[in-house]
Amino acid sequence: MRIGEVAERAGVSVRSLRYYEQQGLLESTRTSGGQRRYGEDAVSWVGLIQQLYAAGLSSATIRELMPCLHAGVGTPESRDRLRGEKARLDEYISGLERTRERLEAMIELAETPNPHCPVVLG
């Protein structure tokens, strides 16, 4: 697959794919002329990368995790890192859930004509 097709099917820009490769997150073979060719699972890998980005992992972290993801076997280090990231994500999600509750309280307040609300600072 050429890079343009991967980009379209994964819903990302060509620029991003080149960037992922530069960061060591995505592999490609090259034609004799130097153009990138991708296998079928490239689209899935890009999806995974995007998802990990969205979870707050950095390129560096994802890169260090890639061997583990490829092999399905982890060194003790990578397992610790994975667990660490999951813990971070857990806390992050918890925080967001608290924020969601707060947003809900605000909405309720904004809907009931209830002047003066100390509750938003709860």
Add this chain to the structure above:
Amino acid sequence: MRIGEVAERAGVSVRSLRYYEQQGLLESTRTSGGQRRYGEDAVSWVGLIQQLYAAGLSSATIRELMPCLHAGVGTPESRDRLRGEKARLDEYISGLERTRERLEAMIELAETPNPHCPVVLG
């Protein structure tokens, strides 16, 4: 309260407080010499601002919501905006929860010596 004390108690930098004010998110009075003075609930407001930032709201969005938060009464617009942001947050959290499950699967895979794992691309 002086800006330094607010910063310390809220756990943010002085720079951030000035930035929040510049963005119209945080009010302060000024001494005759031009220094900022804050009321007691400034710390709580800063906490709220941080929380909304963490939920992905932009300065502009928070600013437009401030009157509503202060008054406890919303215009139809601000209510819609609040509901919109909550919906966005809901989706975002759902995505993160899917990512968490995926991370859990990876951890499990990394722990069981189970060579070759197509599951990470599920």
Add this chain to the structure above:
DNA sequence: CTGGATCCTGACGTCGGTGTCAGGTTCACG
């Protein structure tokens, strides 16, 4: 009233993932 701690404004730097442009090369269809 003085001096050290705190504060002021303004401006530029940072980071990370991407957009975008320039100038050139490669691919593939007819």
Add this chain to the structure above:
DNA sequence: CGTGAACCTGACACCGACGTCAGGATCCAG
């Protein structure tokens, strides 16, 4: 073989929340 679409590298721009520095003003305890 020609040609237009797609691709290449390298480089600079951007955004948004904040760090950081300079040069100066203000505050307040002693």
